Amino acid sequence: MEGNVLGNTIAGVALLVRDYDAAIAFFTGSLGFELVEDTDLGGGKRWVVVGPGGGGATLLLARAATPEQESRIGNQTGGRVFMFLHTDDFQRDYDAMRAAGVRFTEEPRREPWGRVVVFLDLYGNKWDLIER
DSSP: OOSOTTOOOOOEEEEEESOHHHHHHIIIIISOOEEEEEEEEETTEEEEEEEOTTOSOEEEEEEOOSHHHHHHTTOTTTTSEEEEEEOSOHHHHHHHHHHTTOEESSOOEEETTEEEEEEEOTTOOEEEEEEO
């Protein structure tokens, strides 16, 4: 298929978590995301969606339900960077995230395509904060 004939977009990505409320607290408190939806589905299961205020794809916070899913929490990509969070003000967001206790694996660096730093979510998944 040539181009985006059907107008498709990636709307969201599932992220395995241990606890809904801890994950909501991290993403809304430490990263400044918005809680888009939190619907009780019964039996302890919830449909929890968070996302950055600027729009784009969202995260479905999916509580692990099996031992196999539990084993993937914090390592959904085999240790590679998992998500790429773009910003229009790198220093502002980097400083706010540091003040909120977000863990960084390196110092910010400049690349030919922009500024970047790797940080960890509450479970250890790697993310890039990027200003192009």
